[in-house]
Amino acid sequence: MTRDGLEHGGRLDAARRRFPGAPEPFLDLSTGINPVPWPLPPLPPTAFTRLPEPEAEAALRAVAAAAYGAADPAMVAAAPGTQLLIQLLPRLFPQPRLRVLGPTYAEHAACWRAAGTVVEEVEEAAALAGGGAALLCNPNNPDGRRLPRDALRALADRMAERGGLLVVDEAFADLEPGEAEPAAALLPHPALILLRSFGKSYGLAGLRLGFALAAPERAMAIRAALGPWAVSGPALAIGRAALPDAAWRLAAAARLAGDAARLDGLLEDAGLRVVGGTRLFRLARGEAGAWHARLGRAGILTRAFAARPDWLRFGLPGDEAGWARLEAALRPAGSG
Template sequence: MLFPDAPQPWIDLSTGINPHPYPLFELPATAFSRLPEPGRNRELAAVAASAYGAASSSNVVPAPGTQILLPRVASLVAAGRAMVLGPTYAEHRRAAAIAGHMVEETDDFDRLADADLAIIVNPNNPDGRVVAREDLLALAETLRSRGGLLIVDEAFMDVGPLAESLAGDVAGGGIVVLKSFGKFFGLAGIRLGFAIASPGIAASLDDQLGPWAVAGPALEIGIHALTDKHWQETMRARLAGEAQRLDALLAGHDIPVMGGTSLFRYVQMPGAGALFSVLGGHGILARNFVERPDRLRFGLPANENEWDRLSEALAAWRSGARKRRMRK
């Protein structure tokens, strides 16, 4: 067990989930006592289409999270060569392998044009990299010309440059866009996500999921939250301000921020491992990367107490680093 003597409660900054979740409300009893009505699922699809910029509800497949969609979407093309633009989630490689593809991760965007299946997270996790919409459309056309498929995971596009989304560009086929509800709305536990695709692909995916794929409470929360434009706009502004605050706090301790989104910040530095350990000793969990030991990712603190504890832990790390330099 890491850091068994760390003070409680833990502050978990290892995720990219909004620490200020959408406020829960009283759900109708039927959301729990009855199977979900097909009409309610169609309503959620329509609401999601409007929220995400898809042409119509026929382009949208609600699902119990994007995790369950990934291998199904990867199976839309015959098993062949899959390439994932990395570094990014390991789960995308696993899903493509489940679908029978030979999978390779690359940091070279141009190499994706040689794949049968190309997977891009946009904006990327963990570094916040954004690939321009025009470049994605050109790649999709290349893949489509020989029966290939482009998957774009837009899990963090709610806090990204919305103009770069491909949600409105799926009509011609060859593109599937994935949307995660839980990250921006801070409700990962309800398990809700969407595939956005041409009507034919969307219908195929919907058939695979079958009836009642999305639970009644998730349907109600999704419809309510996705239509709440005021909350979304206010939250985007709040998160942007808190990301700037985190950048300033890290910079004040000589910790360079290299990228990220307004839900997480990405750090690259020689002493990342030592910083991770000091934070852990103070009961604060950042996201470290075994394969990239000089990188860390920080989520946002949830309240002033967490901000204060993070500040104190960073001050302790900086003091210890200064003492180590003086002893050399």
């Protein structure tokens, strides 16, 4: 648990307290972060010692626009992580009511409620159009549910008709099939804001880099709210180098597709039923509490859900040693 009781993955210190006898190092499969990161280049000392130049931020926005399919860098705002954008949007573009397609990443609803918005969670995409504003994760976390681009366009048009807003969190979209036609191609649109997470796809979550894509006026408002030097010098340099690396992105997507299929097989063999996910995580159904505890005692952290005690989410191991540990922990007791 974190602030306000919201649950998140990746809390290894808390896992060590819960499973004090677990072998080290912990294998953290509780997040959807690419376990094989983009290879970091050497950085000049000035990336750390000087305030970032506005030209460097503009160059980052240009490569981000190209990578994400936006026609103009003016449609891009760069931020120190998508989480900050999630917290900023409700205050920058206030809405009286918001419908959220759930269950999904809980920070969205929590941040809008904190800003005074009445938030209603709906389970079907068709119900989103009935509110003044709407939000969904596409693909969704934790079940990988997707809404086609044509449906997104129709929903954004409905929101625009009533002066509302559609926020689409695409944190897990980069490595999924269909990226040849990104949702950013719908921009500029008066109602649409897209969020992209650099750290998950590129395996560099600690760098803290994320993007909002929107019509130029909205993107400019987001940049103004973030203020100068919002993105650190190292993040600017690494983002500028990594985002144009299409060959790495294609290779990572292919590797992760194979790894996701491999994980599905292990989970099904263990008696769990895979019910969704993306190339960065898989969602399984079964005796989740027992499996979470058993794996935790083996030094493997997974993502459990208090509201759905039959769900357990698995990230992907990053090397053969990790795969071997997971396979051994998933074997039936006494099978050797």
